[in-house]
Structure formats: structure tokens, C-alpha cells
Amino acid sequence: EAQVTQNPRYLITVTGKKLTVTCSQNMNHEYMSWYRQDPGLGLRQIYYSMNVEVTDKGDVPEGYKVSRKEKRNFPLILESPSPNQTSLYFCASSFLAGGSGELFFGEGSRLTVL
Amino acid sequence: GESVGLHLPTLSVQEGDNSIINCAYSNSASDYFIWYKQESGKGPQFIIDIRSNMDKRQGQRVTVLLNKTVKHLSLQIAATQPGDSAVYFCAENSGGSQGNLIFGKGTKLSVKP
Numbered sequence: 001e002a003q004v005t006q007n008p009r010y011l012i013t014v015t016g017k018k019l020t021v022t023c024s025q026n027m028n029h030e031y032m033s034w035y036r037q038d039p040g041l042g043l044r045q046i047y048y049s050m051n052v053e054v055t056d057k058g059d060v061p062e063g064y065k066v067s068r069k070e071k072r073n074f075p076l077i078l079e080s081p082s083p084n085q086t087s088l089y090f091c092a093s094s095f096l097a098g099g100s101g102e103l104f105f106g107e108g109s110r111l112t113v114l
Numbered sequence: 115g116e117s118v119g120l121h122l123p124t125l126s127v128q129e130g131d132n133s134i135i136n137c138a139y140s141n142s143a144s145d146y147f148i149w150y151k152q153e154s155g156k157g158p159q160f161i162i163d164i165r166s167n168m169d170k171r172q173g174q175r176v177t178v179l180l181n182k183t184v185k186h187l188s189l190q191i192a193a194t195q196p197g198d199s200a201v202y203f204c205a206e207n208s209g210g211s212q213g214n215l216i217f218g219k220g221t222k223l224s225v226k227p
Contacts, residue, residue, distance in 0.1 A: 042218060090158070
């Protein structure tokens with residue numbers, strides 16, 4: 001089944017404790033992206049990747065890192081999480097760059113930073 | 115489920131009626147638009163898309179209308195069903211190498227049985 005898989009789905013952590021949210025897609029998609037979703041603010045892009053080893057900042061990249069060593073994986077790294085990073089995070093992928101084709105989303109990762 | 119529905123405009127319709135969800139987009143240079151549906155506790159799911167060289171596109175029970183003059187997009191759902199209850203987002207892409215879709219805030223659709 002074609003899908004985007006995120007882990008963990010739910011996580012509660014404390015300020016400053018490094019964490020990684022993994023994302024994997026099995027559709028051989030070139031483009032991958034991370035979004036955060038907050039009430040009243042909608043979906044905002046954090047980072048995106050056009051292809052392996054090519055990543056770039058989205059609209060709200062502060063406090064986050066990403067890597068794209070393999071085509072299928074695009075982990076989101078929070079080196080020192082803070083409470084304002086409490087949010088619902090979505091990974092998405094697309095065969096073509098985000099404006100040229102359908103984005104497939106994962107099921108979301110709910111992160112709470114205390 | 116996730117609380118993504120907070121602070122959103124809400125449309126409440128009776129089962130079997132038609133629904134119209136509206137979206138104003140921001141960039142007159144945008145050339146590609148998508149509607150997504152997000153059910154509680156799930157990620158957004160593609161419904162239908164339209165390019166700027168069209169003003170109407172139909173899918174199964176859904177129609178998207180594009181009015182470039184007033185930068186307005188609408189999603190029409192025919193014979194709305196309880197399973198259509200969700201938050202609906204429009205997204206626009208203004209082209210360029212970034213390929214970033216800009217999402218609207220969303221509209222919550224509630225279907226009364």
C-alpha cells in the first residue's frame with residue numbers, strides 16, 4: 001500500500017531533550033516536506049526536499065533540522081525542543097515538486113514539549 | 115481526534131444537500147490549486163485539483179470552480195454524506211523552484227443526519 005509513515009505518532013518530551021521524528025515513503029517520490037499544524041494558523045511548511053541531499057527552508061524553519069540521505073526517508077530533528085514547538089506535525093511527499101502534483105500526507109505526529 | 119478544527123469557520127449542512135466551501139487565494143500568479151480533506155485524527159487527503167488555465171473541473175460528487183478575476187476558489191460537494199464531515203483546505207502554488215503549496219486556514223464541514 002502506498003503510504004507515508006511517521007513515527008512516533010504521539011510524543012511528550014521536556015525542553016532541551018533532542019528528538020527525531022522519522023518519515024518514510026514507499027512511492028519513490030522525489031519531493032518530501034514537513035509541515036506543522038496549529039489551531040488558527042493552518043499548515044505551515046518547515047522544510048522541504050526536492051531530492052536526495054537537497055533540502056531547503058520553508059516558512060517556519062527555526063528550531064528544526066532535516067536530512068535527506070536516502071530518497072525514501074526525511075527525518076525531522078529538534079535539537080533542543082521548546083514549548084512553542086508543541087504542535088501536530090505532518091510529513092508529505094510528492095512525485096514532483098509540491099506545486100506540480102498531489103501531496104501525500106502521513107497520519108501526523110502529535111508532539112508536546114513541557 | 116486532533117483539535118485542528120478550533121477557530122475555523124464552520125459550514126453545517128443537512129445530509130443529502132449540496133455543500134459549497136469557499137476559499138480566497140492570495141497570489142494572482144498562482145497557477146495550480148488543490149483541495150484537501152482532513153478527517154479527525156488523520157492527515158490531509160487529496161480531493162481534486164485544478165490548473166489556472168481551467169475554470170471548472172469535476173470529480174466524483176465534487177466540483178472545483180476557479181475565478182481568477184477575484185482570486186476565488188470553491189469546492190462543491192453534491193449530495194453531502196456524513197462521511198464528508200471534515201476540515202477542508204484549499205492550497206495554491208505560485209510556481210517557481212520552491213514548489214511550496216500555501217494552505218488556507220480551512221473550513222469545517224459538519225453534516226447533520
